[in-house]
Structure formats: structure tokens, C-alpha cells
Amino acid sequence: MSEHLSEITALLIEGNFNEIAGITHSALDTGISADKILDQGLMPGMDHIGIEFKAGRVFVPEVLRSAKAMQESMDIIRPILAETGSEPVGRIVLGTVKGDLHDIGKNLVGMMCEGAGFEVIDLGKNVDPQEFVDAMNELQPDILGMSAMLTTTMMSMDRTIQALQDAGIREHVIVLVGGAPVNQDFADRIGADGYASNAASAADLAKKMVNQKRS
Numbered sequence: 001m002s003e004h005l006s007e008i009t010a011l012l013i014e015g016n017f018n019e020i021a022g023i024t025h026s027a028l029d030t031g032i033s034a035d036k037i038l039d040q041g042l043m044p045g046m047d048h049i050g051i052e053f054k055a056g057r058v059f060v061p062e063v064l065r066s067a068k069a070m071q072e073s074m075d076i077i078r079p080i081l082a083e084t085g086s087e088p089v090g091r092i093v094l095g096t097v098k099g100d101l102h103d104i105g106k107n108l109v110g111m112m113c114e115g116a117g118f119e120v121i122d123l124g125k126n127v128d129p130q131e132f133v134d135a136m137n138e139l140q141p142d143i144l145g146m147s148a149m150l151t152t153t154m155m156s157m158d159r160t161i162q163a164l165q166d167a168g169i170r171e172h173v174i175v176l177v178g179g180a181p182v183n184q185d186f187a188d189r190i191g192a193d194g195y196a197s198n199a200a201s202a203a204d205l206a207k208k209m210v211n212q213k214r215s
């Protein structure tokens with residue numbers, strides 16, 4: 001039984017997106033539950049990739065391959081997790097801000113957060129402040145994550161926070177920001193709750209902040 005789980009972890013670390021679906025199916029066939037596949041197969045693999053990425057021992061192409069492998073397996077277990085009512089760590093609404101079409105980093109953040117056990121709702125790129133507000137009202141996430149890659153679009157983060165304030169819902173959500181031109185100082189200035197410099201740190205911080213909010 002645990003052989004399947006360690007194989008899933010290894011395939012995710014290798015970024016072997018061709019074989020991971022087959023092993024995920026055979027793990028389910030042998031009676032391993034979907035939440036065990038997530039908790040004991042995929043999450044340890046994504047944790048490992050996160051640590052190696054932060055340490056500069058693996059790079060974006062490898063992370064993208066692992067993210068794709070994670071996606072292949074998640075596509076199989078996600079509907080089962082939903083059916084069995086397995087509780088996610090929290091819910092994140094994520095998007096690249098208005099005017100910005102860069103989404104590779106944001107997608108990595110989403111995969112790392114999913115790997116950390118979050119339900120991730122990705123609004124895509126070029127997301128208008130009002131779309132974030134609408135998603136907040138509809139989905140009531142724990143975290144709203146914004147990504148920006150252009151110095152010219154960073155201020156869309158500020159406008160989105162302002163829109164949350166105007167809608168009277170700013171206090172209901174943890175706002176997390178990131179992207180190459182963003183830093184802690186900017187995050188503080190616009191009144192975000194957190195900033196992370198990379199996808200693995202974003203997932204760690206998201207987990208920490210949700211736990212803090214609940215305790």
C-alpha cells in the first residue's frame with residue numbers, strides 16, 4: 001500500500017507526468033483513499049520540491065514539470081475528494097492583476113498551495129478589482145492572492161485592496177501578494193497582509209496565516 005504512495009511522491013519529484021496518472025489509478029484500485037494520496041503521496045513530494053526550489057537546487061523548469069505531474073494526479077483525485085467531503089486547509093482565490101498577462105509564477109503559486117492542501121480557485125490573468133470583489137462575495141475564501149510581474153500593474157494590487165475596502169469586505173480576507181517587482185515594503189505600503197518572494201514561501205505563509213487566523 002505505502003509503496004504506491006512513495007512511488008507517487010517519487011514521480012512527482014521527478015516531474016514524471018506521464019506515469020503518475022497510472023500509479024494514481026492503481027493506488028485507488030488497491031483501496032488507498034484519495035485524501036491519503038494527497039496527504040501522503042503528493043504533498044510530501046511538493047514539500048520536497050518547495051524546499052529544493054527555495055534552496056536554489058531545483059529551477060523553474062523542474063518545478064513546472066512537478067506541477068504538471070501534480071495536476072495529472074489531482075485531476076483524478078479532485079472529484080473524489082469533493083465527493084468524500086475531505087476538508088481542505090483553506091480556500092484561496094488567486095489571480096494576476098488587471099493589465100498583467102504573466103501567469104507562470106501565479107500558476108506555480110497555485111500548484112504549491114494546492115500541494116499544501118488548499119482549495120485553489122484561479123481567476124486567471126488580467127483580473128479586474130471588481131472581479132476579485134465578486135469572487136470574494138461568492139466564494140468567501142480565507143485568502144485572496146494577487147500576482148503582478150510589471151511595475152506598471154503593481155498598483156492594480158492597491159486598487160484591488162481599495163475595492164475590497166469600498167465593498168466593506170477587506171477585513172474578511174487575508175490578502176497575500178507577490179511577483180517579481182513586489183517586495184515586503186510595497187506590500188506594507190498598500191496594506192496587504194503578507195508578501196512572499198516565491199511559490200514555496202507563498203504556500204508556507206498561506207498555511208501559517210490561516211492557522212493564525214483560526215487560533
Ligand code: B1M
Pocket residue numbers: 060099100101102103104105106108109144145146147148149150151152176177178179180181195196197198199200202
Ligand atoms: Co514579460 N516582462 N512582458 N512576458 N516577461 C518581464 C516580467 C520583464 C521583467 C522582461 C524584461 O524586460 N526584462 C518585463 C517587465 C519589466 C517591468 O515591468 N519592470 C516584461 C515586459 C516589459 C513585458 C511586456 C510589456 C513586453 C511587451 O509587450 N513590450 C509584455 C506585457 C504583457 C502584459 O502583461 N500586459 C510582456 C509579455 C510577456 C509574455 C506574454 C511574452 C510572457 C508571459 C507568458 C505567461 O506568463 N504566460 C512574458 C514572460 C515569460 C516574461 C519573463 C521572461 C518571465 C516571467 C516568468 O514567467 N518568470 C520576464 C523576464 C524574467 O523574469 N526573466 C518578463 C518565471 C516565474 C516562475 O517567475 O513570475 O517571478 P515569477 O513568479 C515567481 C515569484 O515572483 C513569485 O513566485 C513565483 C514562483 O516562484 N510569485 C508570487 C509570483 N506571483 C506571486 C504571488 C504570490 C506570492 C509569490 O502571492 C499571491
